[in-house]
Amino acid sequence: MKIEHSVLVGTLESSDVQITLSNGDGGVEVTLQSDVAAEYGDQITAVVRDVLAEYGIADAAVQVVDKGALDCTIRARMIAAVQRAIDAPHDPKWEVIAHD
Helix, strand or coil, X not given: CCCCCCEEECCCCCCCEEEEEECCCCCEEEEEEXXXXXXXXXXXXXXXXXXXXXXXXXXXXXXXXXXXXXXXXXXXXXXXXXXXXXXXXXXXXHHHHCCC
């Protein structure tokens, strides 16, 4: 899939995550800002990359500002970002949403 335009999802409230998703310059680049990056940065980045891979997106720039979000919140925000970025906010990819 191809990212049609840049999007911003989420908030900077406690226990949430704000994600900016846009076209990349060849490959996936994830920039993470988090107070817990040393402890959970690899896991946060893995969730972001997993969602992109499940949508078949191989070219993206992702900026993540984490405020203590759980994996399920990060995943939900990423799904929302991708759905909006590919111009399919009302046509969900159910196999991604129903992920275990």
